[in-house]
Amino acid sequence: MTIAEDLPPEHEYDGTLARYYDAYFTGLDGEAEFYTNLAVASSGPVLELGCGTGRTLIPIAEAGSQISGLERSGSMLDRARQRIGILAPDVGARVDLHSGDMRSFDLGRHFDLITLPYRTFQHLLTVDDQHRALDCICRHLAPGGRVALNVYDPLMDISRLLTNPTDPEPATDAEFTDGEGHRVRARYLRGYDPANQWMVQHFWFDQLEGKQTVETLQARLTLRYAFRFEMEHLLSRHGLRVVSLAGGFGGEAYEGWGEQVWVAAQT
Numbered sequence: 001m002t003i004a005e006d007l008p009p010e011h012e013y014d015g016t017l018a019r020y021y022d023a024y025f026t027g028l029d030g031e032a033e034f035y036t037n038l039a040v041a042s043s044g045p046v047l048e049l050g051c052g053t054g055r056t057l058i059p060i061a062e063a064g065s066q067i068s069g070l071e072r073s074g075s076m077l078d079r080a081r082q083r084i085g086i087l088a089p090d091v092g093a094r095v096d097l098h099s100g101d102m103r104s105f106d107l108g109r110h111f112d113l114i115t116l117p118y119r120t121f122q123h124l125l126t127v128d129d130q131h132r133a134l135d136c137i138c139r140h141l142a143p144g145g146r147v148a149l150n151v152y153d154p155l156m157d158i159s160r161l162l163t164n165p166t167d168p169e170p171a172t173d174a175e176f177t178d179g180e181g182h183r184v185r186a187r188y189l190r191g192y193d194p195a196n197q198w199m200v201q202h203f204w205f206d207q208l209e210g211k212q213t214v215e216t217l218q219a220r221l222t223l224r225y226a227f228r229f230e231m232e233h234l235l236s237r238h239g240l241r242v243v244s245l246a247g248g249f250g251g252e253a254y255e256g257w258g259e260q261v262w263v264a265a266q267t
Helices: 016-024 033-039 056-063 074-085 127-140 155-162 228-237
Strands: 046-049 067-071 095-099 112-118 142-155 171-177 183-193 198-209 212-224 239-244 260-265
Touching: 016 074, 016 171, 016 198, 016 212, 033 056, 033 112, 033 142, 033 260, 046 056, 046 127, 056 067, 056 074, 056 095, 067 074, 074 095, 095 239, 127 142, 127 228, 142 183, 142 228, 228 239, 228 260
Parallel strands: 046 067, 046 112, 067 095, 112 142
Antiparallel strands: 142 260, 171 183, 183 198, 198 212, 239 260
């Protein structure tokens, strides 16, 4: 299914997605360990962009690194503060959180490692957004500092959709228990806007009592996908040298589609 639509709202992660984020968006296999290992190997402070509720930020602090988190969603940031507030005092003291946009932030300091986990870079929906964010990132990197991020290339998924003439129905993805103890069934439908390189996902969250649906909340999430050499050119244009590209968090070879796990260094 291909779809074309106007620029989506700035705050998709407020409201419904923030409500169900911790229970439903549980991250990718090996992701937290990958970023934590990079942080431990770093010689100085870490900055995480799009830190959300702290899923990868907190393990980094627990491993002993000083880390700052930047997040533009007030709902997500509130949840992160709650989670950090119950950590051991020495761990919480290693974290500072900032409300801001990765396209226009200025923290007045430099970092040895800047991370964008869980496809955060894909929330930059235009080329101008990508350049603005990379400008900010490079201004905040210490000499020789590194950037680590992952993005998803949906080439194989797009190919399957384009060869399927029928519009798909929403797929049931998972059932989970939310923070209030409600049983919730998540359904989603994914489509593409190739002209903008957008992947648009529509979600339905059905609150269940027994076999009955008592409430359904909807949400939408728009991400911009990028191909391998597109990413390489973006990084190079901003003076970032590719250190590694993998197809997963265990160092798997990148096969031309799927997850791209990048580490780049300031030249």
